[in-house]
Amino acid sequence: MANFFIYQADVWCYDDGEAIREKLRRSDKAPPDEDDERSFDSDDYPKGPYDGEREEADSPQHCAAGADCLNAEVLHDGSEIGQWLENPLTEYGLKHLRGEVLNLLRGTRIRGSAAVLEFWRNAYADEIGTLHEVAVGEETVYQGFDDREAESAFTKYAEQSDTHRGKAANELVKWFHDGKLWEEFDGRS
Numbered sequence: 001m002a003n004f005f006i007y008q009a010d011v012w013c014y015d016d017g018e019a020i021r022e023k024l025r026r027s028d029k030a031p032p033d034e035d036d037e038r039s040f041d042s043d044d045y046p047k048g049p050y051d052g053e054r055e056e057a058d059s060p061q062h063c064a065a066g067a068d069c070l071n072a073e074v075l076h077d078g079s080e081i082g083q084w085l086e087n088p089l090t091e092y093g094l095k096h097l098r099g100e101v102l103n104l105l106r107g108t109r110i111r112g113s114a115a116v117l118e119f120w121r122n123a124y125a126d127e128i129g130t131l132h133e134v135a136v137g138e139e140t141v142y143q144g145f146d147d148r149e150a151e152s153a154f155t156k157y158a159e160q161s162d163t164h165r166g167k168a169a170n171e172l173v174k175w176f177h178d179g180k181l182w183e184e185f186d187g188r189s
């Protein structure tokens with residue numbers, strides 16, 4: 001459960017949102033009725049709390065307090081980021097994240113920090129799904145999270161290799177799920 005507030009065009013974890021509210025209350029800047037959201041603007045006073053798990057977004061949402069967040073997430077390289085608000089990703093967001101995870105695995109350039117990406121990879125492991133890899137001999141011919149694409153790559157190079165003069169006619173075709181050998185076709189004869 002990760003409830004959050006919206007304040008000054010940013011999202012804040014529950015504890016930071018409450019802390020901001022408390023500060024504003026003490027300096028007499030709280031609205032008369034903070035439960036009546038229509039009576040104030042989120043630029044002036046944090047609105048919420050909202051349920052993070054119900055707010056879909058194109059990217060993983062974190063508390064705007066960043067490393068100073070009261071519930072900061074500690075990454076594997078020791079750096080800290082604002083609390084993850086556990087939001088589900090849109091289809092676009094998930095596709096983008098899968099692409100970035102593949103870039104990370106391939107060692108190609110990613111947009112942000114690798115430690116943050118690793119965090120998201122774990123946080124969204126179920127949504128990202130199983131990594132499929134199909135290799136013909138030493139060469140990877142498919143790498144991705146789409147099991148149907150993986151299957152068709154495997155079929156193309158394996159089962160059809162007898163009749164079509166496919167690349168796999170005399171090579172071993174392997175299909176891996178998350179690095180574990182799933183199916184194998186020995187096209188060598």
Ligand SMILES: [Zn+2]
Nearest residue numbers: 013016063069
């Ligand atoms: Zn926070």
